[in-house]
Amino acid sequence: MTTPLAEPRAMARARELGLSVLGTTSPNPAVGAVILDSAGTPVGEGATAPPGGPHAEVTALAQAGERARGGTAVVTLEPCAHTGRTGPCADALIAAGVVRVVIAVPEPTELAGGGADRLRAAGIAVELGVERAEAEDGALAPWLTGVREHRPFVVWKVAATLDGRVAAADGSSRWITGEQARAAVHRLRATCDAVVVGSGTAVTDDPQLTVRDADGRTTGRQPLRVVVDRRGRLAPTARVLDDAAPTHVSRAGTPAELMAELFDRDVRRVLLEGGPTLAAAFLRAGLVDEAVVHLAPTLLGAGPSLVGDLGISTMAGALSFRIVDLLPMGGDVQIRLRPTRHTGGHQHTDGGS
Numbered sequence: 001m002t003t004p005l006a007e008p009r010a011m012a013r014a015r016e017l018g019l020s021v022l023g024t025t026s027p028n029p030a031v032g033a034v035i036l037d038s039a040g041t042p043v044g045e046g047a048t049a050p051p052g053g054p055h056a057e058v059t060a061l062a063q064a065g066e067r068a069r070g071g072t073a074v075v076t077l078e079p080c081a082h083t084g085r086t087g088p089c090a091d092a093l094i095a096a097g098v099v100r101v102v103i104a105v106p107e108p109t110e111l112a113g114g115g116a117d118r119l120r121a122a123g124i125a126v127e128l129g130v131e132r133a134e135a136e137d138g139a140l141a142p143w144l145t146g147v148r149e150h151r152p153f154v155v156w157k158v159a160a161t162l163d164g165r166v167a168a169a170d171g172s173s174r175w176i177t178g179e180q181a182r183a184a185v186h187r188l189r190a191t192c193d194a195v196v197v198g199s200g201t202a203v204t205d206d207p208q209l210t211v212r213d214a215d216g217r218t219t220g221r222q223p224l225r226v227v228v229d230r231r232g233r234l235a236p237t238a239r240v241l242d243d244a245a246p247t248h249v250s251r252a253g254t255p256a257e258l259m260a261e262l263f264d265r266d267v268r269r270v271l272l273e274g275g276p277t278l279a280a281a282f283l284r285a286g287l288v289d290e291a292v293v294h295l296a297p298t299l300l301g302a303g304p305s306l307v308g309d310l311g312i313s314t315m316a317g318a319l320s321f322r323i324v325d326l327l328p329m330g331g332d333v334q335i336r337l338r339p340t341r342h343t344g345g346h347q348h349t350d351g352g353s
């Protein structure tokens with residue numbers, strides 16, 4: 001007899017598994033899957049492998065082996081019914097003998113859709129839409145934004161003083177925040193397919209924009225480094241052009257154009273690392289889906305502010321955000337926010353729709 005909590009626990013774990021591979025699966029969704037045996041005990045788990053590798057369900061089923069028979073599969077996205085680079089996951093679940101499949105998010109594309117119907121036709125009980133909002137808001141958000149809006153999901157990251165300065169008046173900006181916050185930025189980069197800065201930041205700070213460990217060594221898969229440099233100001237010796245990671249220097253005239261360029265390169269999650277001018281352009285275009293602000297308990301009183309001119313002249317026009325979470329980080333604070341209203345003409349909800 002399964003406990004009533006077995007499935008919610010498995011779904012929470014499946015979401016975690018999806019998050020654990022965020023930034024490694026694009027253009028595919030970061031899905032998580034857990035297999036429970038007939039008694040409700042977890043016997044297998046999996047997450048989407050990099051493109052060409054097995055889907056979450058297939059890895060979880062392989063781990064579960066015979067114990068999947070008579071059991072339940074808990075997945076964040078409806079198992080696919082089509083043969084892409086890998087076979088249909090719905091068929092793998094049928095072959096494994098599971099009797100129940102619990103799904104958070106229905107497959108939104110026609111190409112891969114029909115998995116739930118195929119499972120039901122094979123006599124499997126299917127529950128669709130379980131804790132859907134949580135899953136849509138988590139690891140699936142970048143992919144869903146891609147499906148619905150044909151553009152990558154954008155996370156804007158900024159480090160500022162208490163008075164919202166991102167550099168001192170003399171241009172120095174290292175370091176506003178402490179080690180822990182800076183390490184968190186490297187972890188955040190690792191969850192993204194591309195890291196974007198404007199030419200101002202590239203020229204002033206000469207950042208390398210790689211994912212590095214505490215000892216400063218570049219680690220693992222590196223996101224695409226992107227500099228938007230419409231006037232060709234980037235020096236050939238810039239660190240962002242070194243061979244530590246791939247780099248794309250873009251001449252895109254607008255954030256929307258840049259997003260289209262990156263989408264075509266299979267980028268589904270972008271980390272916008274500034275600076276204030278480029279961030280303002282993204283915010284004005286309604287192209288920031290999440291903000292991660294690192295606030296240091298310091299004051300500068302002068303220097304560039306964390307965002308440039310947004311074209312807002314009255315309180316009623318203020319861009320507003322909802323705080324998702326707030327974490328102390330060493331001596332600093334991290335605030336994660338989602339916009340509740342864009343200036344860019346379209347309303348946003350947490351599901352990315």
Ligand SMILES: NC(=O)c1ccc[n+]([C@@H]2O[C@H](COP(=O)([O-])OP(=O)(O)OC[C@H]3O[C@@H](n4cnc5c(N)ncnc54)[C@H](OP(=O)(O)O)[C@@H]3O)[C@@H](O)[C@H]2O)c1
Pocket residue numbers: 157158159160165166167171172173176197198199200201202204205228229230231232233252253254255273274275276277278279281304308
């Ligand atoms: N603390 C932090 O988190 C942080 C992060 C980043 C930067 N910063 C600081 O910010 C300062 C640099 O500020 P910034 O505003 O000059 O940097 P920026 O926003 O990185 O660069 C601005 C430049 O981006 C280019 N650009 C490309 N596409 C654009 C678009 N669609 N709209 C507007 N501009 C676009 C423009 O130059 P072209 O027309 O030539 O392309 C523009 O002059 C530095 O002091 C740096 O230290 C701080």
